[in-house]
Amino acid sequence: MSLDVLTPVSELTAALGDAVVTEPDLMLAYRRDQSLLTAAGMPLALVRARDTDDVVAALKIAHRHGVPVVTRGAGTGLAGAANALDGCIVLSMEKMNAVLDIDPAARTATVQPGVINGDLAAAAAEHGLWYVPDPGSRAISSIGGNLATNAGGTCCAKYGVTGDHVTRIKAVLADGRIIHTGAATRKNVAGLNLTQLLVGSEGTLAVIVEATMRLRVAPTAAATVVASFPETAQAIEAVLAIRQVAEPCLAELMDRTTIAAVNDMTHMGLDESAGALLLIQCDGRDSTAEARICAQACADAGATEVYDTDDPVEGEAFMQARRVALTALERRGSTLLDDLSVPVHRLPEMLQAIEGIAARYDLTIGTFGHAADGNLHPTIVFDASDSEQSARALQSFDEMVVECLSLGGSISGEHGIGVLKEPYMEAMVGATERELMARVKEAFDPTGILNPGRGL
Amino acid sequence: MSLDVLTPVSELTAALGDAVVTEPDLMLAYRRDQSLLTAAGMPLALVRARDTDDVVAALKIAHRHGVPVVTRGAGTGLAGAANALDGCIVLSMEKMNAVLDIDPAARTATVQPGVINGDLAAAAAEHGLWYVPDPGSRAISSIGGNLATNAGGTCCAKYGVTGDHVTRIKAVLADGRIIHTGAATRKNVAGLNLTQLLVGSEGTLAVIVEATMRLRVAPTAAATVVASFPETAQAIEAVLAIRQVAEPCLAELMDRTTIAAVNDMTHMGLDESAGALLLIQCDGRDSTAEARICAQACADAGATEVYDTDDPVEGEAFMQARRVALTALERRGSTLLDDLSVPVHRLPEMLQAIEGIAARYDLTIGTFGHAADGNLHPTIVFDASDSEQSARALQSFDEMVVECLSLGGSISGEHGIGVLKEPYMEAMVGATERELMARVKEAFDPTGILNPGRGL
Known part of the structure; x- marks a missing residue:
């Protein structure tokens, strides 16, 4: 294959083999989340990442070619944030679903983003520990998606939302570089809070490939x-x-x-x-x-x-x-x-x-x-x-x-903005604030390939 | 006065009158925070802001002239983040010390940044409510400084740090534009989390001029x-x-x-x-x-x-x-x-x-x-x-x-980075992450006038 015929798809296939899917029928199931009345395009390719290296490789190729990337967890979103864009790469994290470590002494669980919320809760329970956030989708939604939307659940008033339970995030930037945010400690004020910036960012800033979540002792009654x-x-x-x-x-x-x-x-x-x-x-x-x-x-x-x-x-x-x-x-x-x-x-x-x-x-x-x-x-x-x-x-x-x-409310408490709430963003946050968010996105993703037009 | 002799100081004085101090003796007390062994420069001028308009005016002038601005609360910091830089404007928020509103139904207090932590706690207590964060400096430190360093205190393990108790921030950008972050609600996932980005940013991103803090019902025993x-x-x-x-x-x-x-x-x-x-x-x-x-x-x-x-x-x-x-x-x-x-x-x-x-x-x-x-x-x-x-x-x-x-620790739990911990930042957060923080700062403050070289 000569250099001049290298397309994003041929490069992806060469680098990632059968992690890459381009058959339109197979990609159909990855075009949308569970929202209704939200637009969805047709992807160029689907990448089912098996590990961080796959994510890095896919992003480097996308970055070089300027191809948009829509990252996807379990696809249970309700605002269209994971809907495909025409000509995009859909980057599915569903196979990166390992609970990497549960540390009872530190009371943390380190997981890949594709781990289902309920599976993390069950793994924690084996150690007498409790993963608190329990979105309605907990049996089917993934931790990566929960982080990307800052998912809530029933216990938020007392125990907080997903973002209140994350301590560290490992993520891949648009250009393929890896970052680690946060610290293993309860308190940490070293530099800007990149962790809470990634939380709720709906795939627009970086691709989360690992997260360390806090666990609690399960209540006795x-x-x-x-x-x-x-x-x-x-x-x-x-x-x-x-x-x-x-x-x-x-x-x-x-x-x-x-x-x-x-x-x-x-x-x-x-x-x-x-x-x-x-x-x-x-x-x-x-x-x-x-x-x-x-x-x-x-x-x-x-x-x-x-x-x-x-x-x-x-x-x-x-x-x-x-x-x-x-x-x-x-x-x-x-x-x-x-x-x-x-x-x-x-x-x-x-x-x-x-x-x-x-x-x-x-x-x-x-x-x-x-x-x-x-x-x-x-x-x-x-x-x-x-x-x-x-x-x-x-x-x-x-x-x-x-x-x-x-009434002084928020246009989204726990589902995110995605496509569905985009028309209300300016009324919600203000024009200057929205421009600022766009500039922050640019700091992470200068060429704007990560879920462009969504979430902010 | 002809245009060509307009200096930052003459402009400040023209705009802000006696809120501007340039006598070296009077500025001495505003050169340092309470840290030892941290470098401190000599400011060009001290601005004791009386209201948001003063902050906007001072920042517009500083922005136009490219003069660094070091924002200062009560000066009780312990890492040198509020130490003056040579030729800077020290922007003191101590006079903006009003508790603007306590809303028992919403369980929030809206305050100016110069309000002393203990004064907020006392004002909340009059309504049977509790402002939880209690840094050791609570009798002398201000809410603006508490937010800028994400101050902790004794109750953090159960109730969280300052950043866990803020719901909205009003701030002035380096160019004088005003932003409002967050929402009045317990849950809000609309866009990037600018609130938690400002928390702990040590005056490098914007100047906080108002904050709405959550209150709790005081425990009965x-x-x-x-x-x-x-x-x-x-x-x-x-x-x-x-x-x-x-x-x-x-x-x-x-x-x-x-x-x-x-x-x-x-x-x-x-x-x-x-x-x-x-x-x-x-x-x-x-x-x-x-x-x-x-x-x-x-x-x-x-x-x-x-x-x-x-x-x-x-x-x-x-x-x-x-x-x-x-x-x-x-x-x-x-x-x-x-x-x-x-x-x-x-x-x-x-x-x-x-x-x-x-x-x-x-x-x-x-x-x-x-x-x-x-x-x-x-x-x-x-x-x-x-x-x-x-x-x-x-x-x-x-x-x-x-x-x-x-030991997997953080170089600062609650005092911040300032000058004191700057040498350890790269070891703490990593080179890529630090570069990313610098780019995020640039998104807020493109000309780099806000507390340059500190906090990240």
């Missing part, structure tokens, strides 16, 4: 409270009262629409007369007493039924009801899932606005989410084959985001 | 344990055992030298036969039971005396003994205070190394620090008028930092 309320506002009133007197690890909300959908799917017999259901868990040695305090606060706020239990199996069954919320709503039609975060005390206004928008657009919107930290997932259920209804769905989505911004 | 051990290694053994079964908010260590110095100063009657003293506090409803568990762990690890109390006044008296440790050591000579952070389980090796270094260099080194998070402050006591002894002090300082690095 947990207690669960389930309370149903006539109205969502009362449920939030309970959440606000509870945070004055207790620190539950989670307080999850489901509205009337979500309760009905979950019952239909699971036959769990949740109280369908309720306008809102609140699921609270407290952990630690004091959990039983703390749960009783939460239960009382729910009763005081107008709960019609309050149930509390120390039984972990029963608690887990209720958690399961909450976890299937999105799946249950998806059985009712196409769904457009939002991810809006407001200050907790503004939740009543946000929930009221969502109800008003649903009524105005004559759409079903099921809302569930993390009441303890103000992060809601209003989910628009619509008929995607009906273009008029699809248009209404999009308009209502837009109105919810605008309402969220007017 | 606290219990204190004081335990003395024959050797430091046993105290750490206790800390390691405790973190398997409890989550104290702090576990502070003082070695034999520090205990004696504190007794000399305070006549508190701490156990001078002990090689190490451990001061532990637990908070929350379960604190009494948790403290008992900690006390038992201390006894099991070989403590010769263990005392526990629920009395907050008594607990505060012990905390005071710990807080005066540095002051007590300073009465014994000149001090060179270090700030080394290692993984908690490596503390025995770090402490042993410090003892070996003290013996080898025939120097007194008093070590105290935050055992719960692995952050030690070995303090070299020496006679600064003796050049040979000063040289030994510097060599021993160097050896401690090198030892810390070899």
Whole structure:
């Protein structure tokens, strides 16, 4: 092969062999994440990296040729950040899925980015340790993707999001150079915080090839409270009262629409007369007493039924009801899932606005989410084959985001910006700030090959 | 005044009036922070900003003339980051010291950067709320400086450092443009994390003019344990055992030298036969039971005396003994205070190394620090008028930092890099990473006027 016929694909194939896929049929499954209504292009090639060397080689070739690279974890994203761009290299990290080390003394786990969240949690549990972040996708999403979107979960109000649990990151820059960020210590103020810059950067700055995550000692006990309320506002009133007197690890909300959908799917017999259901868990040695305090606060706020239990199996069954919320709503039609975060005390206004928008657009919107930290997932259920209804769905989505911004909220609490929220970025962060983010990206990726146009 | 005689100083004076000081005598007090053995230059002018407009005006003038700007909080830094550079503008934020807003519903405080940490804590306490970060300097250091160095304190292991408690920052870029970072929400993944980039950046990226800090509900109770051990290694053994079964908010260590110095100063009657003293506090409803568990762990690890109390006044008296440790050591000579952070389980090796270094260099080194998070402050006591002894002090300082690095530690846990730790930055973060930090700085400050040569 003479030099002048070296294409990106031929170079990739020469360097990486069968880690490179170019058959369009095989690449199809790697074109999109799990978001709907987000654009996706057709990649030039798919690289299924087996190790850091593969990532370095692929990036060097992409860099030389100026080919965009879209890095991809498990593909469970909900904002389109991992959707292919036309003519890009999709760099899949799914095969780099080893838990490299669990260090009980240091209480850390060092993992490759393709490790599934639940697999890390299970590996930690073998040592009596707990990997805390538990996004709804924990059974299927990868740590690399969790870091790239700064994924949340149910326990964030007490224990923080993914970025609060990472201590070191090894990553490959666009030009193939390797960097290590952070330190193995709890406290470290040496230089700029490159670790938290990579967290949530959605593949725009570097490719994460290894991460060291903090583990905790698993709590000895947990207690669960389930309370149903006539109205969502009362449920939030309970959440606000509870945070004055207790620190539950989670307080999850489901509205009337979500309760009905979950019952239909699971036959769990949740109280369908309720306008809102609140699921609270407290952990630690004091959990039983703390749960009783939460239960009382729910009763005081107008709960019609309050149930509390120390039984972990029963608690887990209720958690399961909450976890299937999105799946249950998806059985009712196409769904457009939002991810809006407001200050907790503004939740009543946000929930009221969502109800008003649903009524105005004559759409079903099921809302569930993390009441303890103000992060809601209003989910628009619509008929995607009906273009008029699809248009209404999009308009209502837009109105919810605008309402969220007017309440001092964030356009994304845990799913990221990707393609879906890009139109709202300037309103969210400001023009100067956005330009600054672009300049920071340029510092990492001067030729702009890493997930261009996404995430910032 | 014709255009061609416009100097930076004349422009500053024209724009800012008596906020500008150029008398050398008056500027002297603004030349240095509290670090010893760090170089400090002579500023061109001191600007005591009264508001954001003053900061914008000063930066625009500095930017136009290419004059370096060293931003300064309360001047309590310990690494020389706020030391003047020759011909610089020192931009003091001490007059911007208003608590702008405390929002009990949102549980946030919005403050100007010059607010003293303890004043913020007191203002929050009036609302039954708690500003958690409590650096040793809390009575005299400002929130802006705390953010610029990502200051720690005693409660970090349980509650995190300053950067874990900030939600929004308003800052002025080198060219005078204003940015707002972050969001008012608990979770926010919109774009790159500019907030955590500013945290710990030591005045190199932008000038913080406002910050919104998170507050917590103050715990209802606290219990204190004081335990003395024959050797430091046993105290750490206790800390390691405790973190398997409890989550104290702090576990502070003082070695034999520090205990004696504190007794000399305070006549508190701490156990001078002990090689190490451990001061532990637990908070929350379960604190009494948790403290008992900690006390038992201390006894099991070989403590010769263990005392526990629920009395907050008594607990505060012990905390005071710990807080005066540095002051007590300073009465014994000149001090060179270090700030080394290692993984908690490596503390025995770090402490042993410090003892070996003290013996080898025939120097007194008093070590105290935050055992719960692995952050030690070995303090070299020496006679600064003796050049040979000063040289030994510097060599021993160097050896401690090198030892810390070899244990996977960080060269700074909470004081920052400044001038003092600059020689160790490349060994700490790596050459590629350091270059990347420089490029990120350039994204914020293309002409490099903000605290050049410091912090990264």
